[in-house]
Amino acid sequence: MTAPSAPLILCCEDEPALRRDIADELREAGYRVREAANADEVFDALGECTPDLVLCDIMMPGTDGYGVLAGFRKDFPHLQHVPLVFLSALATTDALIRGKRAGADDYLTKPINYDLLISTIEARLRQTHRVQQSSAPVERIGWHLFDQLSVGVLAFDANCSLVRVNPAAENLLSRSAHPDTALGIPPGLAKPLRQMVRAALEKREETQAVRLDDEAAGMAVMFSCPAEGQRADPKQPAVFVYVTDPQYRTPLSGDALKSLFSLTPAETEVARRLAMGLRLNEIATDLGVSQTTVSFHLRNVFDKTGTNRQVELVALLLSLPLRAVS
Numbered sequence: 001m002t003a004p005s006a007p008l009i010l011c012c013e014d015e016p017a018l019r020r021d022i023a024d025e026l027r028e029a030g031y032r033v034r035e036a037a038n039a040d041e042v043f044d045a046l047g048e049c050t051p052d053l054v055l056c057d058i059m060m061p062g063t064d065g066y067g068v069l070a071g072f073r074k075d076f077p078h079l080q081h082v083p084l085v086f087l088s089a090l091a092t093t094d095a096l097i098r099g100k101r102a103g104a105d106d107y108l109t110k111p112i113n114y115d116l117l118i119s120t121i122e123a124r125l126r127q128t129h130r131v132q133q134s135s136a137p138v139e140r141i142g143w144h145l146f147d148q149l150s151v152g153v154l155a156f157d158a159n160c161s162l163v164r165v166n167p168a169a170e171n172l173l174s175r176s177a178h179p180d181t182a183l184g185i186p187p188g189l190a191k192p193l194r195q196m197v198r199a200a201l202e203k204r205e206e207t208q209a210v211r212l213d214d215e216a217a218g219m220a221v222m223f224s225c226p227a228e229g230q231r232a233d234p235k236q237p238a239v240f241v242y243v244t245d246p247q248y249r250t251p252l253s254g255d256a257l258k259s260l261f262s263l264t265p266a267e268t269e270v271a272r273r274l275a276m277g278l279r280l281n282e283i284a285t286d287l288g289v290s291q292t293t294v295s296f297h298l299r300n301v302f303d304k305t306g307t308n309r310q311v312e313l314v315a316l317l318l319s320l321p322l323r324a325v326s
Contacts, residue, residue, distance in 0.1 A: 004032075008031070008032045008033070008034060008050070008052050009032065009052065009121065010034045010049075011023055011026065011034070012035075012036040012038070012057060012060075013035075013055075014037055014057060014061065018110075019037065023035055025117070026118075038061070039062060039063035039064075040063075043068075051079075052125060053083050053084075053121055053124055053128075054084040055121075056069065065087075069084055069104060070102075077201040077202075078157075078201070081128060083124040083128060086104045086107045086108065087109075088109060089109065089110045106120050106124060148253055148255075149168055152165075152168040152173070153240060153241070154166075154240070155239070155240055156193060156197065156239045156240075158201055158238045188211065189210055189241065192222055193241070199226075200227070200239060206224045207222065208221075221243075222241050223241075225237055225238055225240060254269070263300075263301060266287075266297050267297045267304070269287060270287070270301060275318055
């Protein structure tokens, strides 16, 4: 029995007997198979499932294999990472070159050598896996800071699905009226989000600023992020949305203050409260110490941050884009 997690092969062949034979060989080798008899069935299948590889005959009535390949790459850009292998009775060098130039990842001739077919599929799937694995560390760069940013950030994939949102964005968007329940964002962002995803899939770098809603002062700045190379990983963020609200101030990150300026815990607490607008006597009360002690810590903070006055220190601290993490 084929495992539910086995790679899915979409096999398009207009001859029923040959299609069944190919499907049987693939299932025997441990793959799941979705069969298609023509281009229309291929496109229907692509709208319902995500294959790991496509096998496609070239000589078919109606839309041929080249038409399938063109439509596959044009109309399903989120599947750019999926390899397509041509099957053809034409074994000439010219036919092979044409197939390669059209964008096919491989070209196998009929009658089908099933050992070669299986080994070709294995090789293509290994290559796809290596590409995805090699890109994974790049995608993780900076994610460890994601939750600490005081600026709200949302990441959407090529399907307009929200793949990552930090606490600052959740806080800001929860205060916006009538959030879009499908996307988890204000309705005013839904249309520009789709536009930015399209731009990313078409390898265009675009930026757009949008108000969160008519009542809020918050703004969203959207950036399309075209994928590197010829294949796009559907899980890779295609659009980043940065949301801010000048009326909302997030707490500063104590860990960031300590690491950036080598502050002691006491100095960190004094600096954080000063940046939040508290006066020295209020800080003393809040921390349960004397105002003299607060002033002592504040002088140390001045020395470590290279500032001389409270206004300079507050301006510096408020420029840090890092929030406190609970």
